[in-house]
Amino acid sequence: MVQRSVQYWPGDDREMLEKTIETPAETVDSDIEDVEEVRAQTGTVVDFGFDGKFAIHPDQIPVSNEAYTLDSDEIDWAERVLEGKRKADEEGSGVFTVDGQMIDSPLVERANTILDRAAAAVIR
Template sequence: MSYARQRVLVAARAAGVDAVDTLVTDYEDDEALRADTATTVGLGYDGKLAIHPRQVAIINEAFTPEADRIEWAERVLAAREEADAADRGVFSVDGEMIDAPLVAQAERILDRASAEDSDH
């Protein structure tokens, strides 16, 4: 299953479309859903299917970035602006080398955070 999930994710990114992971059929097993959705988020998917309304809150919670991830993303995008001004494609944030894939990750984090804010 891991191989298939990774292939779907790569294909979606290559096609420029959102990657949406498959569902957990046992809608009464919240822990299985939490664990599976954590994997989904960790792989970099954009969303996850739900088979029952009770699953939506758990999925939304997993896809909502934590405050420390939002702060990291903001630092990355601020540093990118400085790097762009200096005509550098790669730069560092908190001792971590940042390149285009991590910039894209930071943008996705802030997109998710703003989507969560607009839901309230």
């Protein structure tokens, strides 16, 4: 079992750290032999919107890379969402559907994030 600790910074040090780190990144997993735990935790933090994960062992790197690599289905969904948003804006509607799913501003933001990540990785 991996034991995790949360470190707290007093006062101004914490505020400075929060201003320094633009996007969240997951901390390391110290159990270097449990690659499946790294896979599970990395998948969770990707879903939470974290932009990275620190690794302390070479075996952890491919697992993290796999979790952060976008697949074409995610990118296609994001493109459909932004196209739906464009149409909804033209019609003056704030909420719309894509593939039977109600889409509102948090999912539009997620779609933008996905396409930003794809562009940064030169996927599309």
